[in-house]
Amino acid sequence: MSLSLSGRRTASWVTTCAVFATACGSVPDASPDASGPDGGAPDARVLDAAMPDAPILDAAPPDASPPVAYEVAYVNEMTFDADLGVVDVASFGLLVNAGELPLDLSTAKVLTFSDDNATVGYEFSLDNDADAQLHKGEAAGALSPLAQQVIISSGLVTEPVVDDSVAFRLNLTNIPTGNFDITARAVLSINDAPLTLEFQIHLESGASTQFSATRVGNFD
Structure with missing residues (x-):
């Protein structure tokens, strides 16, 4: 024109x-x-x-690395017997690589954790002995039989689980008797990319352990 x-x-x-x-x-x-x-x-x-000055062309930008993209399928809602006084539950989550960039499983760690109950002691951690690379479309993590039912058998995760060296762990201490709920969270990081996990914990006197699971991503 x-x-x-x-x-x-x-x-x-x-x-x-x-x-x-x-x-x-x-x-x-x-x-x-x-x-x-x-x-x-x-x-x-x-x-x-x-003669006019020739225009200065901008230098071509360097090739950008693909973003870190991963998902976590985990037990986000759980019910425990409040009469136990202490809860130690492990192996209830999977890491799934949803991007082109391989994930270095050895970098998986917990940045912070918190909850809304001033009485109960809450701690979230990772048992991580992994040193492998997780590629696109692969999952990693250890699952208990009950967690496997709500994460694998339910179809929430269909990607192949290629490594079980990473295990989620949740501890509750100083649990008083009675029925009450706790809202908790934990912030994970893999390849320096953080992701917040939310938990709803129900403590009921005489209750049996129950799990429900969800799947979230750091790009949602």
Whole structure:
């Protein structure tokens, strides 16, 4: 569009000059004289003034690495017997690589954990002996039989589990008698990419252990 508009403007300007030249005589050449003194070699200063500076092209950006993309399928809702006083549950989550970049399982760690109950002691950790790379479409993690029912048998995770060297662990201490709920969270990190996990923990006197699971990603 800009070239076409420029062409029309140039054509109009030339036509006007041609009419003016016919009516008024020759039009002196207004372009700078590139010849040197006495008609010799062209003056470099004149040539520099006559030629516009070439545009500076932006350097091509370096190739960007693919983003870290992973998901965690884990038991997010759990019920325990409050009469036990202490709960120690492990092996209830899987890490799934959902991106092109391999995940270094040895970098999997817990950054922070917290809960909304001032009485019960809550701690979330990872038992991690892994040193493998997790590739796209692969899962890793250890699962208890009950966790396997709600994560694998339910179809929540269909990717092949290629490593079981990472195990989620949750501890509850100083549990009072009675029935009450705890909302808790933990922030994981793999390849320096964080992901927050949310938990609903139900403590009921005489209850049997029950699990429900979900799947979340760091790109959601």
